[in-house]
Amino acid sequence: MNIKDGYLEEDLFPKIFTEYEERDYGILFYNMKNKDSFDSNHAVIYKDRIHDLSQVLTDIIKFYKEKGSRPIIYQSMLDDNWFDEIKDELTSAGFESWVEDQEYMLQADVNRIIPNPEIVVRKVSEWSGAIENVFVEAEEPWEILVAKKTLAYPKTWMFAASLNGKTIGLLYGHISERACRVDYLLISKKHRKTGAGRALFYNYVEWCRHNGIENVYIWPDGDTPKRIYEEGGYRVVEVRKAGRAVLQLKTEDIIVI
Numbered sequence: 001m002n003i004k005d006g007y008l009e010e011d012l013f014p015k016i017f018t019e020y021e022e023r024d025y026g027i028l029f030y031n032m033k034n035k036d037s038f039d040s041n042h043a044v045i046y047k048d049r050i051h052d053l054s055q056v057l058t059d060i061i062k063f064y065k066e067k068g069s070r071p072i073i074y075q076s077m078l079d080d081n082w083f084d085e086i087k088d089e090l091t092s093a094g095f096e097s098w099v100e101d102q103e104y105m106l107q108a109d110v111n112r113i114i115p116n117p118e119i120v121v122r123k124v125s126e127w128s129g130a131i132e133n134v135f136v137e138a139e140e141p142w143e144i145l146v147a148k149k150t151l152a153y154p155k156t157w158m159f160a161a162s163l164n165g166k167t168i169g170l171l172y173g174h175i176s177e178r179a180c181r182v183d184y185l186l187i188s189k190k191h192r193k194t195g196a197g198r199a200l201f202y203n204y205v206e207w208c209r210h211n212g213i214e215n216v217y218i219w220p221d222g223d224t225p226k227r228i229y230e231e232g233g234y235r236v237v238e239v240r241k242a243g244r245a246v247l248q249l250k251t252e253d254i255i256v257i
Helices: 003-016 053-066 087-092 129-137 143-151 196-210 223-231
Strands: 019-023 026-030 042-045 072-075 095-107 119-124 156-163 166-175 180-187 234-247
Touching: 003 026, 003 042, 003 095, 003 180, 003 234, 026 053, 042 053, 053 072, 053 087, 087 095, 095 223, 119 196, 129 143, 129 156, 129 166, 129 180, 143 156, 143 166, 143 180, 156 196, 166 196, 180 196, 196 223, 223 234
Parallel strands: 042 072
Antiparallel strands: 019 026, 026 042, 072 234, 095 234, 119 156, 156 166, 166 180
């Protein structure tokens, strides 16, 4: 797999589950019904498309303020460490910005996971109360609308893990013309350390193998998922400097509901 396809997928994947408007300089994602979801509400901007950064930042601020949402900006993953270069300009426009490492993993070894036999994993295609309850028990309710909309996408896949008949974990993602992306690994807080995450990933890796899906990449969101992915045969092949910026709200900007 060309890892640059993964970078592009990181920029564009929110198109699956949220509204957006395209600009010459990038994409403005938004969902006024789910303002707590950062994935659903942020702008992606591209270094080589911008001639007047100040005007771009002004346009982004105006767009999100008119929608009653806090302006958040992501740099394109193609533009490694760019926000570090423009930190002063972002600060002058009222943004707090930072750069964080984002690792990308590709399969480089065999799947060595031995799943807990008490965990039953099945592939699901329809939303249910049991699926929604995992998000509630994981205390991430803002992801419910994201996952529900994602599951309606024709090329989405989702695996559910159950223990004693109760759904306790989910692993889901999608396939685009560029790549197969793992979107989220989620386990109920009441059922962590049961092996649910490892069982889910084991089944996903085997599903990809049996179906000849090779353009797969993963970015680990934390040390625990990374250990699971490594046991499943994946290794870090690239570390990108991902830029993020959030507008610092003034008292008069705070929205009271």
